[in-house]
Amino acid sequence: MTSSQLFNITTIAYFAAMILFLAYLVTRSPKVGLIATLIAWAGFAANSGAILTRWLEARALGFDQAPLSNLYESIVFFAWSILLFYLLIDLRYRQRSLGAFVLPFAFFGMVWAQFGLNDAIEPLVPALQSNWLTYHVITCFLGYAGFAVACGASIMYLLVAGKDGQKPSGILALFPDSRILDDINYKAIMIGFPLLTLGIVTGAAWANYAWGTYWSWDPKETWSLIVWFIYAAFLHARFTRGWVGRRAAWLSIAGFAATIFCYLGVNLVLSGLHSYGG
Amino acid sequence: MNSKQPTFFQVIWDFFCSLKLTIITLILLALTSIIGTVIQQNRSQQEYLELYGKKLYDLFETLQFFSMYQSWWFLGLLTVISLNLIACSIKRFPRVWKTVTVPLLVADEGHYKSLTNGGELRSPLAPREALRRLTDTLGRRFATAKITEQDGKIHLYAEKGAWSRFGVYVTHLSILVVFAGAIIGNIWGFKAYVNIEEGTSTDKVWVQGMREPLLLGFSLRCDDFAVTYYDGTNRPREFMSILDVVDGGREVISDRKIVVNDPLSYKGITFYQSSYGPAGNATLKIRVKVRDTGEIIDISAREGEHVPLPGGGSFAVTGYTNSYERFGPAIQMHVNTPDGQHGNPFIVLQNFAGFDEKRGGTYSFTLLDYAQKEYTGLQVKKDPGVWVVWLGCLLMIVGSIAAFSFSHRRIWVTVEERGSGSIIRLGGNAHRNQPAFALFFDDLSRDLGTELDA
Numbered sequence: 217m218t219s220s221q222l223f224n225i226t227t228i229a230y231f232a233a234m235i236l237f238l239a240y241l242v243t244r245s246p247k248v249g250l251i252a253t254l255i256a257w258a259g260f261a262a263n264s265g266a267i268l269t270r271w272l273e274a275r276a277l278g279f280d281q282a283p284l285s286n287l288y289e290s291i292v293f294f295a296w297s298i299l300l301f302y303l304l305i306d307l308r309y310r311q312r313s314l315g316a317f318v319l320p321f322a323f324f325g326m327v328w329a330q331f332g333l334n335d336a337i338e339p340l341v342p343a344l345q346s347n348w349l350t351y352h353v354i355t356c357f358l359g360y361a362g363f364a365v366a367c368g369a370s371i372m373y374l375l376v377a378g379k380d381g382q383k384p385s386g387i388l389a390l391f392p393d394s395r396i397l398d399d400i401n402y403k404a405i406m407i408g409f410p411l412l413t414l415g416i417v418t419g420a421a422w423a424n425y426a427w428g429t430y431w432s433w434d435p436k437e438t439w440s441l442i443v444w445f446i447y448a449a450f451l452h453a454r455f456t457r458g459w460v461g462r463r464a465a466w467l468s469i470a471g472f473a474a475t476i477f478c479y480l481g482v483n484l485v486l487s488g489l490h491s492y493g494g
Numbered sequence: 495m496n497s498k499q500p501t502f503f504q505v506i507w508d509f510f511c512s513l514k515l516t517i518i519t520l521i522l523l524a525l526t527s528i529i530g531t532v533i534q535q536n537r538s539q540q541e542y543l544e545l546y547g548k549k550l551y552d553l554f555e556t557l558q559f560f561s562m563y564q565s566w567w568f569l570g571l572l573t574v575i576s577l578n579l580i581a582c583s584i585k586r587f588p589r590v591w592k593t594v595t596v597p598l599l600v601a602d603e604g605h606y607k608s609l610t611n612g613g614e615l616r617s618p619l620a621p622r623e624a625l626r627r628l629t630d631t632l633g634r635r636f637a638t639a640k641i642t643e644q645d646g647k648i649h650l651y652a653e654k655g656a657w658s659r660f661g662v663y664v665t666h667l668s669i670l671v672v673f674a675g676a677i678i679g680n681i682w683g684f685k686a687y688v689n690i691e692e693g694t695s696t697d698k699v700w701v702q703g704m705r706e707p708l709l710l711g712f713s714l715r716c717d718d719f720a721v722t723y724y725d726g727t728n729r730p731r732e733f734m735s736i737l738d739v740v741d742g743g744r745e746v747i748s749d750r751k752i753v754v755n756d757p758l759s760y761k762g763i764t765f766y767q768s769s770y771g772p773a774g775n776a777t778l779k780i781r782v783k784v785r786d787t788g789e790i791i792d793i794s795a796r797e798g799e800h801v802p803l804p805g806g807g808s809f810a811v812t813g814y815t816n817s818y819e820r821f822g823p824a825i826q827m828h829v830n831t832p833d834g835q836h837g838n839p840f841i842v843l844q845n846f847a848g849f850d851e852k853r854g855g856t857y858s859f860t861l862l863d864y865a866q867k868e869y870t871g872l873q874v875k876k877d878p879g880v881w882v883v884w885l886g887c888l889l890m891i892v893g894s895i896a897a898f899s900f901s902h903r904r905i906w907v908t909v910e911e912r913g914s915g916s917i918i919r920l921g922g923n924a925h926r927n928q929p930a931f932a933l934f935f936d937d938l939s940r941d942l943g944t945e946l947d948a
């Protein structure tokens with residue numbers, strides 16, 4: 217099977233899982249939740265296979281490069297990271313309703329990659345020919361995935377929180393306890409934050425090796441630091457009176473919005489050194 | 495003097511010890527950093543005036559928005575966050591040190607009341623038996639407990655991850671270390687550039703913003719510069735320079751190839767491949783055939799120069815490309831009549847030797863060789879602070895993993911005889927991520943209860 221067929225299967229699986237997670241919220245049938253989770257696993261397997269196949273396809277063309285070289289490849293890797301993170305959280309917490317708020321990030325990413333982006337395998341420009349590329353991209357995206365899951369949990373938290381006194385009704389009845397959502401939010405960020413730190417550090421190390429400056433206030437670098445500042449504020453908010461709960465959830469959502477801007481907005485709107493926007 | 499009135503120093507100290515200050519400063523840093531990504535930094539005055547107009551320009555200039563990351567207010571924010579984390583660390587560290595090294599083994603009523611997680615269990619079992627079961631379960635589910643007997647009560651204390659309390663101080667320290675590294679680099683390092691023509695050498699480089707060049711103390715020669723392309727495309731594969739270092743009359747590094755991701759370092763100074771360009775005019779070897787006489791002459795010419803031809807005319811080469819359409823290297827040239835009139839320009843292809851004969855002029859031309867000398871543009875950098883920065887980064891990663899992924903969890907249990915059975919007091923806390931601990935504590939309390947009932 218070719219990588220593009222596998223990517224199609226991935227997208228379809230994420231779509232099906234997303235719809236089923238939404239159906240789970242409405243039907244409240246554990247069976248639907250289980251099927252949704254199994255399909256998410258299948259999609260994750262297809263996504264993994266697709267990335268691996270694409271790697272081999274690039275090798276067959278004579279390009280010795282990891283499949284992380286352009287926007288298309290980074291998006292499908294982002295979707296993969298989100299699923300990895302989500303499925304690990306699912307194993308630990310078994311809160312199926314979270315899927316309805318996390319899967320859309322992966323699904324819409326895949327749709328955009330497949331319909332809007334150039335999926336040709338092209339050789340790397342000289343500036344990207346370095347092993348640092350792999351370490352840098354993997355650490356950054358695993359961090360971003362953590363923030364995506366945290367953002368999903370925060371949105372749910374804001375929907376549930378404040379209604380703790382009364383018995384939740386309708387769809388909210390299936391939502392996890394606000395304590396659990398808060399915990400998922402925090403856990404995802406405390407894993408994501410060191411990964412982002414590592415991503416910034418590997419980026420700095422690479423920049424220093426290739427250009428002789430570990431930090432040049434390029435828009436991408438600056439935005440990654442903005443993301444870092446926001447999550448640093450979030451982590452301190454956790455143990456500051458008056459900043460726990462809703463404000464922390466808003467910080468988490470703002471952090472993910474900044475993450476997305478750092479990842480995509482900088483390339484689409486601003487100019488700088490990270491040139492894979494094409 | 496009223497002792498309750500805080501002193502000026504006390505007020506300042508409390509201000510810098512506040513966590514709210516941390517959050518506000520971090521959010522301010524995040525928000526203000528956006529400015530420098532929207533307004534391009536360190537451009538010329540003219541560019542800014544064209545873009546923003548006089549009024550906005552003056553405002554931005556006053557606010558130092560054009561080099562905002564070096565502005566007094568941005569550095570001020572960084573100073574505030576540094577003082578904030580130093581003050582917080584100094585204030586909290588001694589207590590944390592004591593908590594870790596001298597744990598509280600016996601919890602009294604007041605301590606239990608201060609804990610966020612607590613509970614009470616009753617059991618018909620005698621205190622000894624209850625203690626045995628509790629110790630077992632705690633050991634299995636959490637950690638081995640220390641047992642202290644005091645005032646007829648038995649106290650259990652168990653803890654996990656005490657060392658993680660230091661993670662936050664390592665992380666805070668790491669930020670200061672990174673700043674220190676950046677300051678060292680700013681004071682004792684430099685950033686410069688130099689262009690070296692192929693076949694020549696230099697011993698000076700140009701530092702940004704300085705009029706005089708900086709002497710390297712050794713010299714650097716460029717033997718060759720080349721660009722290679724991916725087969726059949728115009729996508730560059732590699733920019734490459736071959737460099738030699740001559741120090742004290744001796745060639746200490748020979749034929750070192752540098753490419754974009756692989757620089758050359760010598761005596762703490764690093765040279766990075768950064769740009770290239772043509773150096774002077776290209777040299778061409780051209781064969782001229784005079785149609786009437788069949789005479790053939792080979793001429794060596796420079797691009798742009800007028801070269802005399804037999805019979806009084808002249809020619810000049812005005813352009814070169816290494817790929818014309820799909821026909822390979824080509825030059826553009828024209829012939830001048832003896833009285834100096836320019837003829838129409840035409841193309842001569844290197845790979846098709848007889849091609850120009852078909853044009854049917856007085857002369858026909860063949861391109862034998864084209865040589866363009868190039869210069870390599872190198873970025874030159876010395877940064878003695880960079881290792882300090884890496885040390886800071888390492889501390890930051892280790893520290894933040896310790897701080898955020900682990901927490902110091904403590905559980906106290908007091909067993910007391912009550913009638914024929916026992917009454918058991920439970921309490922616990924975690925220094926971080928309390929919600930998760932609360933879930934764990936509820937779970938554990940339930941388990942302990944079940945164990946006592948069994």
